[in-house]
Amino acid sequence: MGIDAIIVLIVIVVAIVLFATEWLSIDLVAILIMMALTMSGVISAEEGLAGFSNPATITVAFMFVLSYALLKTGSLQRIGPYLGPIFKRNFNLGILIMMVFIGIVSAFVNNTPIVAMFIPVMVSIGKISGISPSKLLIPLSYASIFGGMCTLIGTSTNVLVSGIAEKSGLEPFSMFLSAPIGITFLLVGSIYIYFFGKRLLPDRISESDPSERFAVRDYMTEIEILKDSEFVGQRIMDSILAKDLEIDVIEVRRNGNLFTLPAGDFEIKSGDILKIRCDVEKIKALKDRLKVSFNTSALRINENELQKGDTSILELIITSGSEFVGKNLREMDFRRRYRAVPLAILHSEKVVHENLHSVILNAGDIILTEIKMHRVQSLKREEMSQSSPFIVLSEEGIIDFNRKKFITVLSVIAGVVAIASFNILPIAISTILGAMVLVLSKTINMRELYASIEWKIIFLLAGALSLGVAMHNSGLADMIASVFVDQLGGWGPIAIVSCMYFITSMLTEIMSNNAAAALIAPIAITTADKLELSPYPFLIAVMIAASASFMTPIGYHTNTMVYTAGQYKFRDFFRIGLWLNILFWILATFLIPLFYGF
Template identity: 55%
Template sequence: MLTPATITLLVALGAVILFVTEWLTVDLIAMLIIVTLVATGVVSPTEGLDGFSNGATLTVAFMFVLSAALLKTGALQLVAGGMAERFRTRPRYATLLLMLLVAVISAFINNTPVVAVFIPIVGRIAASAKINPAKLLIPLSYASILGGMCTLIGTSTNILVSGIAESNGLPGFSVFTLAPIGIALLVVGVIYLTYFGQRLLPDREAEESLAEQFALHDYLAEIVILDNQTLAGVRIMDSPIVREMDMDIIEIRRDNDRFTLPPGDFRLLAGDTLKVRCDREKIKNLKDWVKLVDHSGSVQVMGTGLERDNSSLVEMVVTPNSEFVGKTLRQVDFRRSYRAVPLAIRHREETLNEQLYELPLLAGDVILAEVKSHYLTELQKIEQRQDSPFILLSSDALGDFNRNRFYFVLATIIGLVTLATTGILPISIAALMGVCMLVLGRTLSMQEAYEAIDWRIVFLLAGALSLGKAMSNSGLDEDIAGILTGTVAGWGPFALIAALYLTTNLLTELMSNNATAALLAPVAIAAAAQLGIDPQPLLVTVAIAASASFMTPVGYQTNAMVYGAGRYKFLDFTRVGTPLNLICWGLTSLLVPLLFGL
């Protein structure tokens, strides 16, 4: 019979495999963790579900709302939008300024929406200043990560580690417990990225058009349905054009009427003229049973000016909390919901032009779609929603700056930080008070507040806390701590911090930073108990190392977001991020023992 420690270890290993392979979404993995641990008796039902009511989970949820309120004021867009001129005149100085701006903002609100706001802005700045956006997007992501390390509320990982400490009867972090280490890493990291990292970033020549970037070879063609053709009376979804030829019907002309992006249940009639997008091979196959007129006008021509026949090409980046993640375009009813025709998908390092409706999407994937110009405004409105599933790289819809709303939100955030820092209220209650103030002040509606919360992260935190509890209940944390302390025995506190940091950091490059923190925080507490030392320095190390994911595009949400947008290769992150990881490892190993008295 398996022992509780063995069961917990198997669950943890299974979770690591699922996180790395991305076979399932993170929230589903978290639910499976809870169900498995409760079903096997490692944790009780109450302990399994305690993560949903844990102060750390609730604080993270409330901080999503506060972040959304600040973004809604338009302040970030206004500040960032005014930086283009600086990039034209002093690009290195402007890059430094951009990173510091993003880092400071990310220290106090969730960094994922911050990066989401800045990605299209950086794209426009790069185009205006004639800079390759690949030179800016990785620094943008890394700066947001470094900024999040500086405070308790900068990232959900810090809040989670603090919550695990409190659930074990230990004092949690104050708002600025991490600041001495975080600020030091931020300063050194920004200097590295500005003067050395820039040389390691790719400097590939930009293609002339979106069509060339996505290697499009499609053609616009017209199909005229004749009286004797089997297409007459058939629904679009049942027609050979869609089912067998995998073509996209852009428009149907019937007498004097035009039907743009018709739905799948639309019935074709004799005399209809269908405008379709397909390749030459499919055009040849069609000639046996329809009268075909090949206009021989390719998407490449349209892409040069981004418009033709009243249409536009748009790039849509899938966000980490998107409903698209793990689903296909067919499952989200992409054409009907967004009135857009997908032409290609940049999926990790691949550019796909076929079977687009069958590909499960990942965060950071870029969808190239064609949309009628009068529907582009509707897409921009969707992008402005708190729960938008995508970012438009070419979007100009920055929103209006509301000065009064900005000051109110800023005062609310300063107030909650003050209340939490002085110990008047726990951070969870202070954050909840902030949410109440924003709703009562009509800065956000309750519906917008609910939409602002990334429920995947909430479920992930609940599952992570359940796994952490299982490690404590089963004694697995003590077993791993014994191995860790035995390995560095006699080498002093610097070696202990270095070993703990390295273990945490290597794991966080492969899977969720929150899951990594949940695994290693109990180990840090157990190691401190075995050595008879204060656990806080070890917990600080876990929090910093779990967030410092620079070597891969999959270890942190913001890295995944810029992966497709910057057209990076996997090794670009490894080349730029590895030196930064080593810098953070060495600096943390040196500073934690000195600053926390180990």
Template identity: 45%
Template sequence: MTYEIGVVLSVIAVAVVLFVSEKLSIDTTAILVMCLFMMLGILTPAEGLAGFSNPATITVACMFILSSAIFKSGALSNVGVLLTRIGRKNNLLCLLAVMLVAGALSAFINDTAVVALLMPMVIQVARDTRISPAKLLMPLSFGALLGGVCTLIGTSTNILVSGIAEAQGEEPIGMFELTAAGLVFLVIGILYMVFAGRFLLPDRKVAEDLTEDFNMGDYLTEIVLLPNSPSVGMPLRSSSLVQNLDIDVLQVTRDKFKLNATPYTMLRSGDVLKVRCDVEKLKKMKEEKGIKLKSERKLKDEDLNSTTTKLFEAIVTPNSYMVGKSLKELDFRAYNHGATVVAIRHRDEILHEKLTHTRLSAGDVLLISADKNQALNLRSNEDILLISETERSHYDYSKIIPVLIIGVGVVLTAATGMAHIVLSALVGVVLLVLTKSIRLDELYKSIEWKVIFMLAGVLSMGAALEKTGAASLLSGFLVESIGSYGPHALLSAFFFITFMTTNFMSNNATAALLAPIAIVAAKEMGVSVRPFLMAVTFAASLSFMTPMGYQTNTMIYGPGNYRFMDYLRVGTPFNILLWLVASFIIPFFFPF
């Protein structure tokens, strides 16, 4: 144990705590660690910043662009139609279709994009067939994760480990090198969900409408503005209703016409306002001058849905700019032209009060009141995903053929060895731009920059482990304690450590930490590096036990109305099963 090794392990220990606690965002933690290594002299600036020019980082950025181009072209729009038709015939057949479709798409398209594409359709199918969305959304996420380990480009983790291997003198992972073992995992996953997992999934009540689903009945009411109201003649944002009572006005009915309530709506005598408030504010309104309560009945969706406004559900995506910020900080209503958040489903609870001050988390579901134009703006917002309806943005079907040809070309060029994957992906992106299949502004928006910065940062951890000898120290400990039982036991241990760790912190960070140690351990035992690298690669993406284990698990948390224990109940036996299977099939496909 040298001073440098002690510093590296200490910094990584702090990083792990930050990753797990989420006190800072994952990308912030990764960049912080990278800076610490450079400041402490562990890495030179060139070594510390090498992650930004690493082929793995560039490839991941390119794959985000390719996935987005395919997604927006409409090439996959008929997939949802097919899924809807199957789902309405048979629930078990629907579960199979969801996992197979998600798995097939995720092998070549970013799994977050796949879940974003299929989630609204799956939710609609669940509601049409009167089954709980929880019965289908977890299979959707699991299918996407299992499909992602079937090819090199299935997940950013696969590309990351391939880059680490190449940097240490090993052969990069081939495009379809993972496929055989990945398909075994996918088949086992489907069989598990069909014969065991689906019986462990929660079967929560399906609400009649969104107001019931979000327990809004006691928080919505109607008031009438009388001629002596101080709010008459004032814009809504400046009225005493907003300034003094701090209530949200969702809709204005004037002369039998329903108007959308924007911050600039001028209030008039006789206006009927639909408002969201709690019991205490209801009491205050009764005492407010110039206000008359028209209705105290529980309102339903039809009371808020009209020719002008509707209720929408939207999920805060994992890499959203909104994560960690409040609606007030985001100026959400003004930014979205008056669309109003009336409730938030945050993990196990539904929030109705102090919404503007609530800090948002990835996976939070927002109940939003919006008109047609506001809804269009919401659909174009990259930071949220509308999940309450299957209608998507207008597709440009003329782009389908060039986008698919370019996508297939990227895969085949890399698979046949005609070009390195990073070169193949870069050329593919250039061709997308030249064929006008994607605009430059869409290109930059499609890249999940948090992931790119996180990858660049975590690569510095692997570099520090290797440079200081910390990887050798840790691998030596594992070889001495477990390696005496043989390479099979050590491989099994690496798989177990990886999937347990990735259930509580970033899968890419886990892979970046363990891949260098796995390489050194294999060399110390005098066996092939390949099976150990594959154990880390597969295990880093097969995380089913927690909602924070992978982005798609986080995305379905709120829409599925899941609890943390649901993931443990369904995911724990599944992860144990895959661990046992992996201990045998990885050495079979990748001999020692």
């Protein structure tokens, strides 16, 4: 093994550790991979940077734009009112219809924003039909994964594997190359959930009232500022309420006027009545240190009091790619940025009420917050972008359906698919053309175009492509492929396809699916070359396995998104996903050679 191969192997091991532990964000890890391989001389600077101009990267970037435009029309949310009555009459039929619908949409639209938009829809359906969200959200995530396997543009992983194949001198994948195995998995997966999976889904009834779910009532009270209080004349941000005790002022009543979520520079006056959120110890500290009068009857406030005024109580789920991950609310300037006050945080399956601004947030955490009503709509619009930090778990702020724009976007997506399918233009060019049509038709503007692209995924793809080049240049792909051929060659190519599927699937459970595909795809191509067989069955196995992550909530980003919203535990995913992983592995072993041939 040469020095270059050793360097690449070390980089891979370190990368797997970093991906699995999430000590660093996945896009940063990918860029560090590219820099390490370039600086060590394993790949040239041109090869390292080529990932940014690769057709796969360009295609994924502009598919994000098409996805955003479709979601902006509000069309997908219209399915909610139709599904609710179906679930109420027949849960089994509702699950089947929902999974097939989400699967079909996910075949042509990026599944992350689809799941983000449908989480509150499915929670609402659960309330209407009396079904626990835990019975609905894992099927939602799985259906989006099934659908993403069906077309080239269904998920960024498919485009990445096609890009690696093209860079190796192979023909790029056609739009529906993966459709035979993808549609089979969509149907089999939906049937599995229909007959068996639903029995394994937990039934955890959650409190419909967020104030009960987060137990915030004991942490809300009112104080009246007396005339000789040290508060008089102070700005909220300068008072010990904010500086020392970190108490949030939610509302100020003054001479019949109501000021909700007052800004930090709001000046306190004698006679003001402040509604505050705090814990019992801080209430005691206020009594001991300050001249204030407590409204003890407000220590327990009812649901109507929480909702009154021009504010609303929302639950915000931290997404897997959120800029809030690894940071606290103070660092993100949460109150000033969103004009919102955190009331509680559901963190690592525990409700936190104290020192909320100091809690280090993870993907899947839920922030219960009181927010200005006019910010709800902007949050819902922000939620549609790929880089949205939150999923808004609320029935409020539903985006209005725009029929004209929906027809325009649907026509553009159909045109992109048709142009690419008939090889009129390369997929990268057709997606750019589609995005430009949307801008020229004023369906979206250029600011929305830039904002809709998930740059984290773009950087991840660029870094992952450089890893594939390094494996080829260093000879590491050739060495690993030789092991496959030597150890499994006697069992035939079907055994090698099965082994590659299994390894990719297991890697995806602990690291990024794109990284897993980038790692194994060059090995698949080299193995096929050594066996003098078609590389496509091997690449299809890698591509499908990289998306088939069902056993853990961290293997695929949509699983992470539904993890807390459905009040799941880690074992829930393992219990239902283990058998699905095994079923898909067996099916892939025999169907991929049958559909694609060697």
